Amino acid sequence: MKHFLRLMMAxxxxxxxxxxxxxxxxxxxxxxxxxxxxxxxxxSICLGTRTSSSDNHIAYYGITLGLAxxxxxENDVLRVFRNERCDFNxxxxxxxxxxxxxxxxxxxxxxxxSIQRDLNGVQFSGLANDVHTMKGLQLAIAMNMANKSEGxxxxxxNIAKELKGVQIGxxxxxxxxxVLPLINMDF
Numbered sequence: 517m518k519h520f521l522r523l524m525m526a527x528x529x530x531x532x533x534x535x536x537x538x539x540x541x542x543x544x545x546x547x548x549x550x551x552x553x554x555x556x557x558x559x560s561i562c563l564g565t566r567t568s569s570s571d572n573h574i575a576y577y578g579i580t581l582g583l584a585x586x587x588x589x590e591n592d593v594l595r596v597f598r599n600e601r602c603d604f605n606x607x608x609x610x611x612x613x614x615x616x617x618x619x620x621x622x623x624x625x626x627x628x629x630s631i632q633r634d635l636n637g638v639q640f641s642g643l644a645n646d647v648h649t650m651k652g653l654q655l656a657i658a659m660n661m662a663n664k665s666e667g668x669x670x671x672x673x674n675i676a677k678e679l680k681g682v683q684i685g686x687x688x689x690x691x692x693x694x695v696l697p698l699i700n701m702d703f
Contacts, residue, residue: 608625627643
């Protein structure tokens with residue numbers, strides 16, 4: 517019985533890791549499969565739907581669970597050939613990391629690092645969060661960074677180039693160049 521359980525676990529792990537080289541497994545993919553899906557590196561399952569409106573735009577709806585989800589980073593050289601955009605609508609729970617160039621509407625929980633292009637909602641990470649434009653809440657144990665932040669940042673170190681909201685942490689840096697301990701506000 518123990519050997520059978522080990523074999524079943526190994527087969528499940530093997531089938532799950534085979535998805536990691538290409539794209540996320542989705543229960544109900546709608547539309548054509550875009551070529552830019554091949555640029556994803558993830559080991560996740562989407563409990564919802566995935567749609568594509570063009571060759572370079574993918575949108576996930578529902579809950580995405582897994583180890584890591586990475587779409588093509590913003591500064592990747594391959595963007596010259598394939599300008600991919602990946603949007604999330606719902607929740608994403610990743611054990612290690614989530615790197616996403618696109619809009620995230622909802623709730624992102626990541627064990628280590630979460631990097632989003634645009635965030636409307638909540639971004640929670642065990643180590644660090646980075647976002648270009650944020651409307652909502654960033655919560656990390658170590659560091660939160662945002663180019664434009666409208667909302668609340670909570671972490672040991674919080675950095676926002678443009679801040680309209682509140683920062684709570686040991687070191688808080690905002691657009692006015694203020695470095696304040698504990699709490700920082702700018703409206």
